Amino acid sequence: METFYSKYGGEETISKVVDYFYDLVLADDTVNHFFANTDMEKQRKHQTKFISYALGGPNQYSGQSMAKVHEGMNLQPVHFDAIVSHLRAALTHFGVKESDIEDALTKVESLREDILYK
Numbered sequence: 001m002e003t004f005y006s007k008y009g010g011e012e013t014i015s016k017v018v019d020y021f022y023d024l025v026l027a028d029d030t031v032n033h034f035f036a037n038t039d040m041e042k043q044r045k046h047q048t049k050f051i052s053y054a055l056g057g058p059n060q061y062s063g064q065s066m067a068k069v070h071e072g073m074n075l076q077p078v079h080f081d082a083i084v085s086h087l088r089a090a091l092t093h094f095g096v097k098e099s100d101i102e103d104a105l106t107k108v109e110s111l112r113e114d115i116l117y118k
């Protein structure tokens with residue numbers, strides 16, 4: 001089966017989507033404070049991992065490992081929703097088909113319970 005990731009051009013496309021998404025996240029006061037003590041390179045890595053995951057790329061995560069890395073952040077639905085809305089905006093901006101956007105959002109949603117309130 002052709003994955004979303006390969007269909008839209010693999011890493012090259014991912015890096016463009018990441019740049020766009022990164023700017024949206026860091027301009028948003030709802031969530032940018034979580035990254036206040038994270039250096040720029042690490043932030044970019046985070047956004048890349050997030051996008052790659054959503055698009056079915058090589059970095060796939062278990063709920064357990066996601067609970068662990070977000071431990072101590074006490075992330076709330078409002079934070080998760082903000083990130084999801086930026087993902088939707090970034091994918092829309094690059095002309096991704098609505099049904100493919102829905103698939104990506106469903107994927108991300110599957111980790112919501114693992115990531116929140118940790």
Ligand code: HEM
Pocket residue numbers: 031034035037038039042045046047049050053061066069070075079080083108109111112115
């Ligand atoms: C499905 C959703 C998410 C995925 C797949 C994901 C992925 C990851 C991964 C893989 C890490 C490990 C550190 C690294 O990237 O090197 C991480 C850490 C982190 N995540 Fe997420 N994340 C998600 C949601 C969120 C949300 C909603 C927020 C906050 C609004 C957030 C903020 C952070 C922060 C601040 C770190 C630590 C960064 C650092 O200082 O090293 N994440 N995340």
